[in-house]
Amino acid sequence: MANFPVINMEKLNGEGRAATMEQIRDACENWGFFEILNHGIPHDFMDTVERLTKEHYKKCMEQRFKELVATKALEGLQAEVTDMDWESTFHLRHLPQSNISEVPDLSDEYRKVMKEFALKLEKLAEELLDLLCENLGLEKGYLKKAFHGTKGPTFGTKVANYPPCPTPDKIKGLRAHTDAGGIILLLQDPQVSGLQLLKDGEWVDVPPLRHSIVINLGDQLEVITNGKYKSVEHRVIAQTDGAHMSIASFYNPGSDAVIYPAPALLEKAAEDEKKNVYPKFVFEDYMTLYAGLKFQAKEPRFEAMKARETTAPIATA
Ligand SMILES: [Fe+2]
Numbered sequence: 001m002a003n004f005p006v007i008n009m010e011k012l013n014g015e016g017r018a019a020t021m022e023q024i025r026d027a028c029e030n031w032g033f034f035e036i037l038n039h040g041i042p043h044d045f046m047d048t049v050e051r052l053t054k055e056h057y058k059k060c061m062e063q064r065f066k067e068l069v070a071t072k073a074l075e076g077l078q079a080e081v082t083d084m085d086w087e088s089t090f091h092l093r094h095l096p097q098s099n100i101s102e103v104p105d106l107s108d109e110y111r112k113v114m115k116e117f118a119l120k121l122e123k124l125a126e127e128l129l130d131l132l133c134e135n136l137g138l139e140k141g142y143l144k145k146a147f148h149g150t151k152g153p154t155f156g157t158k159v160a161n162y163p164p165c166p167t168p169d170k171i172k173g174l175r176a177h178t179d180a181g182g183i184i185l186l187l188q189d190p191q192v193s194g195l196q197l198l199k200d201g202e203w204v205d206v207p208p209l210r211h212s213i214v215i216n217l218g219d220q221l222e223v224i225t226n227g228k229y230k231s232v233e234h235r236v237i238a239q240t241d242g243a244h245m246s247i248a249s250f251y252n253p254g255s256d257a258v259i260y261p262a263p264a265l266l267e268k269a270a271e272d273e274k275k276n277v278y279p280k281f282v283f284e285d286y287m288t289l290y291a292g293l294k295f296q297a298k299e300p301r302f303e304a305m306k307a308r309e310t311t312a313p314i315a316t317a
């Protein structure tokens with residue numbers, strides 16, 4: 001099997017541009033995941049994000065997680081648990097409106113750093129979307145516009161810690177799923193691995209790499225590209241020794257954005273394959289459906305949206 005794609009973004013400037021764009025194209029078409037280096041976010045800043053996240057976990061989350069494990073009797077599991085994950089998380093929202101000032105327990109420094117981190121990631125997400133547009137033959141800004149709706153994109157961060165787990169074969173850090181949204185940017189622990197993606201029927205480790213950002217594509221990009229790019233199933237395996245930190249930021253469509261396959265990509269696809277066209281829907285409706293079906297295959301979600309499209313068509317935006 002080919003190696004997990006690790007792409008040096010520095011090479012986008014200058015002679016290596018065509019080869020780098022090709023690496024991105026290949027990763028999008030064949031992996032749905034890739035890891036980028038030299039993405040423009042300063043390394044010392046990433047170290048600060050990591051340090052503050054770990055400090056916050058120790059100070060405010062660890063004890064709560066231990067209590068949860070005790071309450072739910074997750075310590076010496078004999079049978080597999082399929083309705084829970086071995087993770088400790090909290091969420092931040094950045095767009096359309098930040099909620100960082102209202103999230104409890106965060107230090108002032110952590111709030112400030114996460115706000116700044118979100119701004120940097122938002123910029124990076126939009127740059128990446130434009131690289132995808134270029135590879136897809138879509139006009140610059142097409143994907144950003146497709147995500148815009150009336151209030152701009154939804155952008156948020158899930159901060160997760162996967163504490164050491166005595167029985168990782170009985171409970172997943174995070175059960176397998178595809179991400180519902182647009183493009184996901186992940187800062188993961190540089191020491192402890194745990195994230196895996198499903199490639200050709202096998203679980204492949206996403207290698208921990210200092211100062212990298214892991215990128216993956218969500219269901220909405222699969223719809224907009226009419227399946228040229230696909231969201232890929234992934235999961236987290238908790239480790240028996242060592243905690244795994246994961247800070248995932250989701251650059252998603254606005255709640256009222258209408259999502260549908262880009263007409264330019266449909267025209268390029270075989271004209272007579274109109275029957276294999278992904279659905280058109282309001283993003284919020286997809287998220288409502290996803291909330292109950294996150295850990296199930298994505299295809300029934302697309303089919304359900306397709307069925308709804310027939311009964312309640314959406315006017316073209
Ligand atoms: Fe995910």
